[in-house]
Amino acid sequence: MKRTTSRKYVLTKRLDNYFYGVNNAYLFTADFFKQALRRPFHFKELVNQCYEIGLRALPLITLTGFIIGIVFTKQSRPSLEDFGATSWLPSLLGIAIVKALGPLVTALICSGKVGSGIGAELGSMKVTEQIDAMEVSAINPFKYLVVTRVLATTITIPILSFYCSVVALIGSYINVHSEENTSFVIFFKNAFSTINFLDLWTAVAKAVVFGFTIGIIGCYKGFNATQGTSGVGKAANEAVVMSMFIIFVEEIVIVQISNWIRTF
Amino acid sequence: METLHVIDYNETVISIKDLYKSFGDLHVLKGVSLDLHKGENIVVLGKSGTGKSVLIKIISGLLKPDKGEVIVLGKKVDELKRKELNELRLHIGFSFQNSALYDSMNVRRNLEFPLMMNYPKLTKKEVDAAVEEVIEAVGLKNKLKEMPASLSGGQRKRIGIARTLILKPKIMLYDEPTAGLDPITCTEINQLINEVQEKYNTSSIIITHDLTCAKATGDKVAILIDGQFAKAGKFDEVFNSNNELIKEFYNYNFIQ
Ligand SMILES: Nc1ncnc2c1ncn2[C@@H]1O[C@H](COP(=O)(O)OP(=O)(O)O)[C@@H](O)[C@H]1O
Ligand SMILES: [Mg+2]
Numbered sequence: 001m002k003r004t005t006s007r008k009y010v011l012t013k014r015l016d017n018y019f020y021g022v023n024n025a026y027l028f029t030a031d032f033f034k035q036a037l038r039r040p041f042h043f044k045e046l047v048n049q050c051y052e053i054g055l056r057a058l059p060l061i062t063l064t065g066f067i068i069g070i071v072f073t074k075q076s077r078p079s080l081e082d083f084g085a086t087s088w089l090p091s092l093l094g095i096a097i098v099k100a101l102g103p104l105v106t107a108l109i110c111s112g113k114v115g116s117g118i119g120a121e122l123g124s125m126k127v128t129e130q131i132d133a134m135e136v137s138a139i140n141p142f143k144y145l146v147v148t149r150v151l152a153t154t155i156t157i158p159i160l161s162f163y164c165s166v167v168a169l170i171g172s173y174i175n176v177h178s179e180e181n182t183s184f185v186i187f188f189k190n191a192f193s194t195i196n197f198l199d200l201w202t203a204v205a206k207a208v209v210f211g212f213t214i215g216i217i218g219c220y221k222g223f224n225a226t227q228g229t230s231g232v233g234k235a236a237n238e239a240v241v242m243s244m245f246i247i248f249v250e251e252i253v254i255v256q257i258s259n260w261i262r263t264f
Numbered sequence: 265m266e267t268l269h270v271i272d273y274n275e276t277v278i279s280i281k282d283l284y285k286s287f288g289d290l291h292v293l294k295g296v297s298l299d300l301h302k303g304e305n306i307v308v309l310g311k312s313g314t315g316k317s318v319l320i321k322i323i324s325g326l327l328k329p330d331k332g333e334v335i336v337l338g339k340k341v342d343e344l345k346r347k348e349l350n351e352l353r354l355h356i357g358f359s360f361q362n363s364a365l366y367d368s369m370n371v372r373r374n375l376e377f378p379l380m381m382n383y384p385k386l387t388k389k390e391v392d393a394a395v396e397e398v399i400e401a402v403g404l405k406n407k408l409k410e411m412p413a414s415l416s417g418g419q420r421k422r423i424g425i426a427r428t429l430i431l432k433p434k435i436m437l438y439d440e441p442t443a444g445l446d447p448i449t450c451t452e453i454n455q456l457i458n459e460v461q462e463k464y465n466t467s468s469i470i471i472t473h474d475l476t477c478a479k480a481t482g483d484k485v486a487i488l489i490d491g492q493f494a495k496a497g498k499f500d501e502v503f504n505s506n507n508e509l510i511k512e513f514y515n516y517n518f519i520q
Binding site: 040128 | 325356358361366367375377382428
């Protein structure tokens with residue numbers, strides 16, 4: 001092999017690869033927006049994916065939501081009791097669950113359950129040349145596989161996180177009811193009393209962004225899987241790690257923005 | 265071998281001139297030229313890792329060449345827009361080395377899928393008729409409901425070929441059609457390749473490192489050594505040559 005006289009890397013090998021990766025991920029995301037708006041739309045596959053994703057995550061979200069509701073209530077009660085303020089419990093729970101816990105917990109569960117699933121599925125399609133097979137039979141694999149999955153997570157995860165919040169509040173209600181005999185209606189009225197329009201929209205926006213993140217990262221990692229079967233496991237694993245990290249960053253940014261809007 | 269098909273030497277369906285392709289420092293193809301005529305079967309032989317798969321991936325537009333000209337059915341592959349490329353691809357059947365069947369779909373869905381995606385206006389009746397025809401052509405009528413995972417290697421190959429036939433290709437590209445199969449199944453696949461050629465009137469490039477397959481299916485063989493075709497011509501012609509590398513290849517295959 002010939003040696004090249006020019007420098008091989010702009011910075012160092014690792015940094016070059018890092019920025020190369022960032023650029024690729026950016027192009028992948030840009031491609032999504034370009035192709036999502038163009039015909040043909042695979043509605044059937046989209047519905048199918050929404051159903052799959054919902055079904056895959058539902059049991060775990062139900063369980064986790066319910067337990068979080070109960071545990072969080074049990075843990076908050078003593079602190080409020082010290083001030084004789086247990087009647088505030090429903091409002092506190094409403095804020096904590098609807099604004100913060102619901103979307104975040106759902107996103108974390110889904111990046112583990114759904115994101116890794118997408119990464120592994122597309123990764124194995126990539127290494128066994130199924131994606132190439134689509135391409136050579138004149139089917140656009142990006143449209144059929146990526147666009148449908150990313151839209152599906154973007155639609156499904158907000159619904160799941162609303163569901164998670166409701167289940168968590170039911171968990172809390174069971175605990176509150178057993179102690180204070182609060183009625184179901186009053187509990188929910190109190191829980192939502194301190195939540196305003198902006199809070200609700202922040203929660204929805206967060207869930208939409210999280211959903212998009214999980215879908216696009218799972219697809220990106222899967223589509224770029226290499227090195228035979230070990231690449232599939234790597235793709236799934238990296239999809240989880242990377243989407244969790246980005247979700248935390250997004251959480252902070254969105255909360256900041258929402259607080260900033262509130263000051264007006 | 266007795267050829268039952270007619271080769272039209274006036275019509276070239278694939279024309280490759282001085283093709284180069286490297287991956288970083290790895291120079292895989294170094295000036296490959298090839299002409300495939302209408303109705304002809306060319307076998308490309310070569311050790312693994314010599315760039316045989318890369319060659320047909322360039323023909324189908326999956327990889328871009330660094331230099332050189334690739335003309336398929338009168339179109340320059342690397343200069344086509346996505347839409348034009350897809351139109352061309354409808355005429356090219358690609359049989360993958362490991363069959364690349366869609367794992368999540370049963371055999372019937374695998375066969376229907378390319379047809380329904382490309383021609384959404386077809387009625388269910390028309391699609392069913394097309395499926396019926398190709399599954400019969402590969403002789404696996406009773407497997408339509410099965411999932412790819414439950415098929416044997418030879419059966420997967422057949423379904424993979426059927427899946428490309430459903431689009432009625434003019435050109436077939438076979439990537440190692442007999443690799444990893446037992447000798448009897450190999451013979452059956454060779455037979456299938458010849459049947460497909462007669463029935464669908466295709467021109468084919470068959471990649472292999474199996475000389476029995478080459479002899480059974482090829483009108484012409486070309487040997488890829490070190491990024492270039494060492495020799496091309498009729499089977500006996502090529503293997504009677506004095507080139508050491510070709511002799512080595514021949515002996516190795518038959519001693520095995
Ligand atoms: N997409 C790719 N990126 C980098 N290297 C590749 C790629 N595809 C093939 N290669 C390399 O090119 C060489 C030829 O590969 P291939 O055409 O698959 O060989 P074969 O003749 O066995 O089919 C191999 O060394 C392979 O590692
Ligand atoms: Mg190969």
